Amino acid sequence: MTLSKSDYMLFLKHPAWLWLKKKDSSKLPETDENTQTIFDAGHIFESYAEKLFPEAVRLGFNSYDEYLSLTDRTRKSIENGTKTVIQGRFEAGGITCIVDVLDRVADDIFDLIEIKSATKAKPEHEYDLAFQLTVLEKAGIKVRNAAIIHANSEYVRYGEIEPEKLTVKTDVSGAVQTLTNVTRELIDSALKILGKSSIPDISPRYVNQAGISGVSWFSEWMDIYKSLVSDLNPYSIYYLSYPTSEQIGKLEDENIYLIRDIPEKFTLRPRQSAQIQTTKKNERIIVKEKIQMFLDTFVYPIYFLDYETFSDVIPRFDGCKPYGDYPFQYSLHILDSKGTEVVHKEYLHSENSNPMPNLLKKLRRDVGNTGTILSWNMSYEKGCHARMADLYPENKAYLDNLNERMNDLMTPFSEMWFVDKDFFGSASIKSVLPVLVPDLSYKELEVSDGMLARRTFTQTVFEGKNTEQREKILTDLKKYCFLDTFAMVKILEKLKECCN
Structure with missing residues (x-):
């Protein structure tokens, strides 16, 4: 059985993940739409990065038969003297990979280049390239340097996308070379997993045994682990x-x-x-003095503000950067004074155009110049204000004033002044809300998380999809954003109750 690069990367995540993919894939979750959207963005970025090699020959495949013939087509292309091969396949010694770019720098010497839509080269990319390098060496290809082409987080779009400015090339040759020996050992271990008739130990203890930094593989495997162990105690160590x-x-x-x-x-x-x-105690931790001191800093009117944002690796509008979070929607609840009824205001962009100019006009009407502004994890909203201030300097003084008045309602929970066992160590609003206000739930919503809101809005409004469901989708987006701010209103009430 052949070990591909994607197989190898699954093995690095958890040996059982590789085994399941090859031997019992029905137990693995299907790729969800949010993950697929990330893959699609990566493919779009690749198409721009490949323009850096205008004379390249792009091979690749569109069918299984074309995949099987790809190794031979790649060999012939190289033998014919092709300067740059994109999406060529190499196979030797039971391992195989498809390389993003193989760029000839001398008669029989090449640079190996991986294209990643991230904004920097990461340690996991080095392991990825080290596997490719091992395959190429076994296939008789001499490699001079290894590099990552990734997104330039400082690139600002003005007019047509410029691939040379959108991308950054980072040399990782040294790091990849140092992984040569360990990569061979890891490949041998992965091949042994493929030979096993029974699944390896699925314990999360075996996640990322290579010790690669900066990855989130533990939480990814835990989602699989919990599906494999159906009777897992909700208060287990996992x-x-x-x-x-x-x-x-x-x-x-x-x-x-x-x-x-x-x-x-x-x-x-x-x-x-x-x-x-x-x-252990089945008791909450509540530090009333700290919570009360925090609440005493609030000044009426109190605004509860939440944004939903779009974000693209290829900036959508002039002035935007790769992966910048730019608002298309907000929900705002307002308490004018103590004892008054809460008032709700909102904005949701509904045209295929830059949302921010009209959003800012509405925001300036809805949020006055005095009073505390509450968000949950306020660095997110403050970041949105800072980015809009850069884009629209005529609004900078107003947006800076908003940021000066902001406070974070997550603070009592992130600082552990209020802890409940059923938060499970999280200060997320989605963990806190169902415990403090059981009658409110995101689970009842069609749009129930920020990534889904972003994807649904982008597809429906920017890309013109889902036309028959458009009005329902816009309503669902409003319901989701509404709950984010209404949840803060109700949680604030609970905090006041616990102090009284």
Whole structure:
């Protein structure tokens, strides 16, 4: 059985992930639409990066037969003296890969280039290239340098997209070369997994055994693990707040499987300690003095503000940067004074045009020049204001004033002045709300998270899709954003109650 590059990267995430893909793929979740959208964005970025090589021959495949013939077509292209090959395939010694770019720098010497839509070269990319380098060397291809072409986070669009400015090329030759020996060892281990008739141990302790930094593979595997273990206790160690593979391994070695049984001697982060304490005692942590001091800083009128944003690797409008978060919608609840009824205002852009000019006009009418502005994880909203201030300097003084008046309603939860065992160590509004206000739930909504809101809006409004469901989708977007700010209103009420 042949080991591809994508197979190898799954093995690095968890050996059982590779085995399941090859032997029992029905147990793996299908690619969801949010993930597919990320893949699609990557393909769009690739198409611009490939324009850096105008004389390249692009091979690739559109069918299984074309995939099978790709190795031979790649060999012939190189033998014919092609300067640059894009999407060529190499295979040798039971391993195979398709390279993004192989650029000839001498008669029989090449540079190996990987295209990534991220804004920087990452350690996992080095492992990716080290695998490709191993395949190429086995196939008799001499490689001089290895590099990543990635998005330039500082690029600002004005007019047509300029691939030379949109992209950055980062040389990672040294890092890739240092991985040569360990890559061969890891490939051997992965090939042994392919030879197994039964699934390897699925414990999360085996996530990222190579110790690659900056990855989120633990949480990805936990989603799979929880689907494989149907009777998992909701207060098991696998629901510990952001555990590491090492922590899980040590707990399993001591036959500890419930959060309440974790001993005090065990090395923990503060948030984990608070989670364990509240789980063992079945009591909340509430530091009333800290919460009251926090609430006393609020000044009426109090605004509860939340944005939904679009974000693209290829900037959509002039003045925008890759992956910049730019608002297309806001929800705003307003408490004018103590004891008054809350008022709701909103804006949702509905045309295939830049949302921000009209959004800013409405925002200036809705949010006055005095009063506290509350958000959940306010750095997000403040970032939106800063980006809009750069784009529209005539609004800078107003937007700077908004940021000066902002406060973060997440603070009592992120600072652990209020902890409930059923937050499971999280300060997310989606973790806090169902515990403090059980009658409100995101689960009842058609649009229930920010990524889904972004994708649905982009497809419906910017791309003109979903025409028959357009009005319902716009209504669903309003309901979701409404709940984000109404949830803050109700959580503030709960905080006041606990202090009284």
